[in-house]
Amino acid sequence: MIAAKVEEYAFGGLVAAIGVFTLVDATTIAARDDNAVGPRAFPYAVGILLVVTGIAAIIATARGKLGQAEEAEDVDENVRTDWVTVAKLVAVLVAHLVLIDLVGWPVAAALLFFGAAWTLGATWWRALPIAVVLALVVQVVFASGLGLSLPAGIFEGVPFLDG
């Protein structure tokens, strides 16, 4: 409960902070004055909206009105937040985006699928072949079918995989 409140304060604060940034940075937008309304006016309005709603969210939190977490079919309302899983998924996504340019899309994609499925509880020896096949199929479809080529990386020059 206390943790939820701290998070709510932080998110409300973030919204307000983005608002402040919007307002401050708006002053640096070069505006010619021959226009009735230049490129600054709308940013000012957006900044004010963000600051006001961010502060309002903080006040609502202080008065005990917390936001209701979203419901979804696969969400179990009775379990605590599993931060480790979230961190692992973010790490897998970061690894994916770093690896694309290093070893190519197929490997980075297979790792993303495998890593995510494994993190979420799939058996590793079942997830691994699915990940590899899925990545290769997408690579082939893009290279041959759509004519858009994803970086082949270590498969460079291999027929079908390198568009």
Added chain:
Amino acid sequence: MDSITALLEGFATAAQPEFLLYALLGVTLGTAVGVLPGIGPAMTVALLLPLTYTLEPTAALIIFAGIYYGGMYGGSTTSILLNTPGESASIVTALEGNKMAKAGRGAAALATAAIGSFVAGTIATVLLTLLAPTIADVAVQLGPADYVALMVVAFTTVAALLGSSPVRGLASLGLGLFIGLIGTDMLSGQQRYTLGVATLADGIDVVVVAVGVFAVGEALYVASRLRHGPIEVIPVGGKWMTREFWARSWKPWLRGTFIGFPIGTVPAGGADVSTFLSYGAEKKLSKRPEEFGKGAIEGVAGPEAANNAAAAGVLVPLLTLGLPTTATAAVIVAAFQSYGIQPGPLLFTNNSAMVWALIASLYIGNVMLLVLNLPLVKIWVKVLQIPRPYLYAGILLFAALGTYAVNFVVDDLIVLLVIGVIGFFMRRHGYPVAPLVVGLILGPMAEEQVRRTLQISEGDLTALVASPFAATAYGVLVVLLAVAVVLRLRRKKNTEVTV
């Protein structure tokens, strides 16, 4: 009469084998993502936006409209058969449908949902056909100030009136408007909020934002509290082709349609509102109110019809005014824009062939959806059972792929991750994500119209409210807000009394 000829020509286009295949692809995909938890039509359309580079506009829009309609059908299967309903638009269906399925009347619940969706979808599409050209004719005369008024109404209703927390809805809208500001200002050529980063100079692509909040945000959120263990799907039981089935279903279907369509049309509510209203109406009119809460078929038939009619209704402001009132509609506007087409009153004169082919494909898509969701419902039950680790791993993979495929730069993936994490926290704290997407797409349009208005009026702010249409729109908005406040206060009082 003109529009009937145009519609027939539209059918001639849409009935070509090629376009029939696109429609089938769209409705099949739409049903699949409607059935599957964790993905919805908005995200699917966003992921498929890069298709617009390779397909002609009519084909792409037929696919997107199919996904939009299909998502509405698919959602009901999930809420009837899955023990753990979610998805707001079909939550009312779950109330009665789930009980019916558990009592061994799953077949009847699924059938009334599918046929009800078809009846409502078809009637609503007829209404769309009749209304849209007329509205477009009127809308041609609207000036920039009138558009500003319409957008303000849309912003306020989507952000403040629909969710449980107006403050959080408006904050979400603000975040979307802010993201929309990033990039180069169209009118003055000035860079805004790009922090000198070259990737940001062209702005953040709609695909990246939509996929970020919907796919990555949702996947992270579900993963944080994933329901483990087997997926409990209720077996489909019972017969449905009974006299009682038809006798109890047809009136709720029609009532649902006429509740849903207007609500979808005026920018004052998504599908959720219409389903709640329809459910309330059926409960009140029923001769057996005691059955409600225990599996009353009227409680499935009405809301499902309302749901689909509202979905068709949303297309009226979308096509005639260029005004999206749901997240999916907003992404469809982005699809139009990527072809350099601005949905709005001129659509019916400038792109008449395309619009009518699109509308004709809606009729055809509805028939396809009836077949896909009535005799073939068993296939979707199988789809529903996909093990969740693979489902969410797949969602993340295609989210990353769709984002990367926009520009083939890794920087977009960084933006995707940041927006995904924001989407995750928004879900945890009751910030709705739809206003963010609507704000992102409508924001730049609204800014352009405000500036055009004030350029014409030479800075006179009263020009924004001077036209009769704009003044009326703001007046209606004030009334709507007042009603909402009264309802909220009354609800509070009631809960205090009952507690």
